[in-house]
Amino acid sequence: MTNPYTAPSASGPAPKWARKRYVLPALALALFIGAGIGAGGEDTKNDAKPAATQPRPTATVTATATATATETAEPEPAATVTATETVKVTRTVTAQAEADTDSGSGSDSDSVYYANCAEARAAGAAPIHRGEPGYASHLDRDNDGVGCDS
Template sequence: MTSVGSAIFGVKGQRTRPVILLASGVFLGALVGSGGSGQSTAAEPAPTVTVTATATPTAAVDDLAEREAAVTSREAAVETRSQSVAAREADASTRETALNEADQWIADREAAVAAREASAAAAVSSTGSSSAGGSSSASGSTTSGGGSTFYANCTEARAAGAAPIMSGEPGYSSKLDRDGDGIACE
């Protein structure tokens, strides 16, 4: 309607809208009023109103430009966030790989400890079954009736899978602890 008002009155803007609406209302009222006056309108063709836009509304163009700028800004923000997410995913993947490697290392260490414990248990049981009440075994370690173990040197302790030996554990001797820190055959 604004473009029709601009074309008719030569004025652009929102102030012409009420005038145009009033004029079109009067025109339509006159058409409807003449149709109900009792005269036959079948012979007369119905009037047609053609509205054509002759000018581009600047307010609509400005609004579209603002919306386009907002969409462009949002697209840039989405792209930035996508890049941030991709970087975080790469970091998470790197960390996951490191965790998997650490888990494997722990599993390997646990298997090695279990093997050493089994070897030590086998050595203790073979030492206990072959020696009676404090006699010397084939490896050179001795066991007394109380269950304590003696190693002549660290080579024997390592061969039995007992090294390192902590103070208070069977087989510990201050002679095997060179630095006196309570850990023998380290």
């Protein structure tokens, strides 16, 4: 009968799998033995002496915080300033004869003129859309077709 487990030949180095087969279990065994030694009990020499003869230093940390409140003068309130503006509203209305109105030559946009948006708002006409009576380009800042929109 032939032996299925043959010894490695002396002609060359052992294959890698053979080296791992012995090295890895040996490392694992060494790890467990080292962990067992490290987890062992404390040294028995120190336990033999009574605790009263062995003074042990203790570290104590004390933190102290001191809050100091300083009184500050309360600032006086600032004076209240109220600005008022008086606006004089003038509305110019041009009357046309009936003959002009019938002919269709008159324009509604020329019949009402507002010098500014405050005047148009006071008259209750704001916002004014392009083509409505009272619309003018100086009332439409962003040129979107709506005067006195904001």
